[in-house]
Amino acid sequence: MPDSTPSSLPSQPPSERDAYPQPDSLSPEEFRAFGHQVVDWIATYLDGVRDYPVLPQTQPGDLFDQLPPRGPVQGESMDQILRDFQQQIVPAMTHWNHPRFFSYFSVSASAPGILAEMLAASVNMNGMLWQSSPASTELEQLTLEWLRDWCGLPEGLFGQIFDTASVSTFHALIAARERIAPDTRQDGMPPGLVAYASEYAHSSVEKGAIALGIGQRHFRKIPVDTQFRMQPEQLERQILADKQSGLTPFFVNATIGTTSVTSIDPVSEVAAIARRHGLWLHVDAAYAGPVAICPDFRHYFTGWEQADSIVLNPHKWLFTPIDISVFYLREPDILKRALSLVPEYLKSATHPRAVNLMDYGIPLGRRFRALKLWFVMRSFGRERIAYNLRQHILMAQELAEQIRLHPDFEVTAPVLFSTVCFRLRGEEAANVRLLEAVNASGQAFLSQTRLGNLYTLRLAIGNIHTTREDVAHAWQRIQQEAAQL
Numbered sequence: 001m002p003d004s005t006p007s008s009l010p011s012q013p014p015s016e017r018d019a020y021p022q023p024d025s026l027s028p029e030e031f032r033a034f035g036h037q038v039v040d041w042i043a044t045y046l047d048g049v050r051d052y053p054v055l056p057q058t059q060p061g062d063l064f065d066q067l068p069p070r071g072p073v074q075g076e077s078m079d080q081i082l083r084d085f086q087q088q089i090v091p092a093m094t095h096w097n098h099p100r101f102f103s104y105f106s107v108s109a110s111a112p113g114i115l116a117e118m119l120a121a122s123v124n125m126n127g128m129l130w131q132s133s134p135a136s137t138e139l140e141q142l143t144l145e146w147l148r149d150w151c152g153l154p155e156g157l158f159g160q161i162f163d164t165a166s167v168s169t170f171h172a173l174i175a176a177r178e179r180i181a182p183d184t185r186q187d188g189m190p191p192g193l194v195a196y197a198s199e200y201a202h203s204s205v206e207k208g209a210i211a212l213g214i215g216q217r218h219f220r221k222i223p224v225d226t227q228f229r230m231q232p233e234q235l236e237r238q239i240l241a242d243k244q245s246g247l248t249p250f251f252v253n254a255t256i257g258t259t260s261v262t263s264i265d266p267v268s269e270v271a272a273i274a275r276r277h278g279l280w281l282h283v284d285a286a287y288a289g290p291v292a293i294c295p296d297f298r299h300y301f302t303g304w305e306q307a308d309s310i311v312l313n314p315h316k317w318l319f320t321p322i323d324i325s326v327f328y329l330r331e332p333d334i335l336k337r338a339l340s341l342v343p344e345y346l347k348s349a350t351h352p353r354a355v356n357l358m359d360y361g362i363p364l365g366r367r368f369r370a371l372k373l374w375f376v377m378r379s380f381g382r383e384r385i386a387y388n389l390r391q392h393i394l395m396a397q398e399l400a401e402q403i404r405l406h407p408d409f410e411v412t413a414p415v416l417f418s419t420v421c422f423r424l425r426g427e428e429a430a431n432v433r434l435l436e437a438v439n440a441s442g443q444a445f446l447s448q449t450r451l452g453n454l455y456t457l458r459l460a461i462g463n464i465h466t467t468r469e470d471v472a473h474a475w476q477r478i479q480q481e482a483a484q485l
């Protein structure tokens with residue numbers, strides 16, 4: 001081997017040594033002082049977040065153009081960085097933690113979750129292997145065991161945490177493919193695999209199928225009934241037709257709480273069809289899953305215990321800061337067979353209780369996400385979480401009732417969880433303008449969807465601090481803006 005040792009090491013000018021007396025840019029004392037400032041800012045922010053417009057009054061490129069085009073050559077003072085955060089970054093923010101953020105699915109960071117995130121960044125653990133992080137590996141297993149139990153799911157499910165439901169669902173697709181086509185790892189994908197989901201399934205399911213390589217042509221969108229639920233007889237008809245054409249059905253997604261309308265696919269019937277035809281059943285409960293914690297809503301989840309895999313996102317509706325998606329698997333060894341690949345430098349002593357989570361997914365590195373879930377679960381407890389979820393559902397039902405009583409508005413879908421779909425009777429254009437006006441007011445942030453051809457507004461409750469007054473405030477604003485159209 002050629003000798004690449006430099007003949008002499010570069011010498012460090014004494015002036016540089018004086019300029020950088022310590023490797024970190026903050027001394028321990030400075031860290032403590034700025035840390036207190038940051039926590040104070042967070043507490044004030046959370047307390048006064050209603051004073052911010054939910055949507056920023058900013059145009060695309062505004063922030064980018066305001067900031068220097070090149071990174072600083074010399075470090076800047078933390079005072080200045082924190083000032084710029086407040087004066088430049090915050091005004092360009094959409095405030096997801098605002099109690100009148102009713103768009104998409106609200107994602108709220110509760111106080112215990114925020115504290116845990118601070119700690120997780122401080123210890124900076126990377127849970128690739130048990131050895132690289134016993135604490136995060138075992139806490140991930142423990143918290144997901146607690147959550148499984150709270151949700152009434154069967155014992156023996158293997159849980160792990162990914163960043164998003166999109167990634168969890170992609171892993172469900174990989175596991176399903178491994179089960180039907182185990183030679184793929186060596187030989188590549190066989191052609192003709194077909195996946196199924198309702199036309200109201202989240203786009204992440206189709207995206208996962210595209211990424212897996214089955215071809216978008218082989219992703220079937222099964223029609224729904226009048227309540228936006230997958231029609232099981234249509235599913236079975238399509239599976240039979242595909243089999244007759246020589247294709248290989250391998251995966252079906254059933255959703256509990258669809259993104260547009262929070263409808264619930266008939267999971268038990270889909271499970272029976274999946275069993276009959278040898279399909280993998282994945283249940284996407286990314287949004288609604290935590291509601292299974294409430295015994296009075298458990299019946300919405302009938303059948304999900306038969307799934308091969310399930311996803312639910314504490315970062316959607318379990319008051320845990322983004323990102324955290326929980327993925328349960330009935331037979332984890334299938335995923336291990338598909339994905340485990342251990343180079344020499346990652347080999348470690350084997351022990352039956354030492355799980356190496358890198359073996360069960362694509363990512364090697366793994367944030368300590370379980371810590372925030374552990375903080376949230378411990379700080380709230382099961383009953384208080386159930387209470388909060390139930391309150392959100394009640395608020396949604398009360399709002400729907402008021403909308404139904406208004407002659408100019410209509411509710412366009414059943415309100416099962418905390419999301420209300422509604423519209424101004426009449427033209428789409430008026431609804432588009434209404435949405436723009438409400439969102440531009442900064443008083444609330446709603447989103448839109450399309451039910452068939454019907455353009456519809458969507459108000460999703462999920463923020464830990466949302467009150468009845470917040471919902472009333474938004475409804476008031478909607479009516480005012482509608483009156484001015």
Ligand SMILES: Cc1ncc(COP(=O)(O)O)c(C=O)c1O
Pocket residue numbers: 104105163164165166167202204255257258259284285286287313325
């Ligand atoms: C039902 C459902 N599944 C999956 C997703 C994707 O979630 P993520 O952003 O965690 O990938 C969403 C997002 O809203 C969703 O509503």
